[in-house]
Amino acid sequence: MSNRPVQFNNHIKFEGIPEGYMGEGFMATNLEKVVSLARKNSIWPLPYATSCCGIEFMATAASHYDLARFGAERMSFSPRQCDLIMVMGTIAKKMGPILRQVYLQMAEPRWVMAVGACASSGGIFDTYSVLQGIDQVIPVDVYVPGCPPRPEAILDGFMKIQDLVNAEGLRRRHSDQYKELLSGYGIQ
Amino acid sequence: MLNNDIIKQKLIEKFSDQLTDWDEPYDMLTFTVPASLNLKLLQFLYDDTELNFQFLTDLQAVHYPDKKGAELAVVYHLHNLVDNLRIRFKVFVDIENPNVFSATALYRSANHMERETYDFYGVNFIGHPNLIRILNVEEMDYFPMRKEFPLEDQSRIDKDDEMFGR
Numbered sequence: 426m427s428n429r430p431v432q433f434n435n436h437i438k439f440e441g442i443p444e445g446y447m448g449e450g451f452m453a454t455n456l457e458k459v460v461s462l463a464r465k466n467s468i469w470p471l472p473y474a475t476s477c478c479g480i481e482f483m484a485t486a487a488s489h490y491d492l493a494r495f496g497a498e499r500m501s502f503s504p505r506q507c508d509l510i511m512v513m514g515t516i517a518k519k520m521g522p523i524l525r526q527v528y529l530q531m532a533e534p535r536w537v538m539a540v541g542a543c544a545s546s547g548g549i550f551d552t553y554s555v556l557q558g559i560d561q562v563i564p565v566d567v568y569v570p571g572c573p574p575r576p577e578a579i580l581d582g583f584m585k586i587q588d589l590v591n592a593e594g595l596r597r598r599h600s601d602q603y604k605e606l607l608s609g610y611g612i613q
Numbered sequence: 614m615l616n617n618d619i620i621k622q623k624l625i626e627k628f629s630d631q632l633t634d635w636d637e638p639y640d641m642l643t644f645t646v647p648a649s650l651n652l653k654l655l656q657f658l659y660d661d662t663e664l665n666f667q668f669l670t671d672l673q674a675v676h677y678p679d680k681k682g683a684e685l686a687v688v689y690h691l692h693n694l695v696d697n698l699r700i701r702f703k704v705f706v707d708i709e710n711p712n713v714f715s716a717t718a719l720y721r722s723a724n725h726m727e728r729e730t731y732d733f734y735g736v737n738f739i740g741h742p743n744l745i746r747i748l749n750v751e752e753m754d755y756f757p758m759r760k761e762f763p764l765e766d767q768s769r770i771d772k773d774d775e776m777f778g779r
Binding site: 518519521551552553554 | 749753757762764765
């Protein structure tokens with residue numbers, strides 16, 4: 426006979442209901458808020474892992490740190506269905522155009538996270554063959570420092586992305602400012 | 614049993630005093646060959662029934678900026694797989710006119726190694742079927758392993774303070 430008490434998780438976190446006008450059987454709220462709520466809790470990441478930061482990402486995605494808690498259960502290895510590209514590791518200059526093409530294949534809205542010193546700035550590889558930060562070829566939303574960053578840092582960066590997704594206006598990607606940003610990278 | 618002395622004797626018999634700088638660091642026979650003779654020497658080492666150097670282990674270059682007129686050394690490493698013996702020889706060329714005959718006709722493995730040597734040092738291998746860059750980006754307009762080019766990426770502007778010594 427085991428008298429071990431049955432334990433289950435009763436600390437489930439719920440997203441709050443967005444602001445709105447509620448009555449019996451209906452609720453009226455802002456479409457942008459509903460879309461943001463859905464988007465930020467179901468980000469599909471594309472892991473673009475090239476070196477040691479990728480190993481940290483594996484830990485981040487595994488059960489101990491569990492990236493799935495943030496609705497990012499589904500890693501996608503096709504850029505077409507992805508919302509977030511996580512670039513983890515040194516990007517050689519020769520890989521620059523490939524990274525750029527993967528980014529171009531992603532559908533809008535898309536976010537970019539540069540994980541680790543190499544993806545952010547070239548890191549210790551200040552040399553003729555290494556891209557000095559992926560922001561030379563694609564626009565980056567969140568930079569995660571570290572060499573490599575701990576999984577907590579990657580999770581923190583992911584939560585920053587969630588904040589950005591939450592604050593994203595529905596029309597932002599159509600704005601002149603955004604188009605100007607992309608054309609600064611020679612896109613469209 | 615083949616050994617360094619026999620190899621040296623046979624090579625001197627064939628090429629007399631054109632081979633120079635004989636040395637045996639770590640028991641590996643090393644010498645220098647004029648650039649015009651590299652293919653003749655390779656062919657002789659390959660064809661001779663006693664020498665049997667039929668495997669090209671490595672081929673690369675070294676830049677000696679202080680050796681005026683002979684700045685680039687192309688180094689060949691050969692392996693006799695039957696007697697398990699290795700030799701190495703160097704070809705020195707002027708950096709202004711770095712022409713060396715390609716060994717691709719004799720060793721298929723020389724193809725990529727010569728492309729790499731061209732990519733990093735700019736050695737012009739005459740007779741190579743496809744002498745283009747192999748590892749670096751195609752747009753690169755210099756040979757990065759030559760000593761006059763600093764290791765650091767010179768195209769960036771954000772590391773120009775005293776912390777990075779630019």
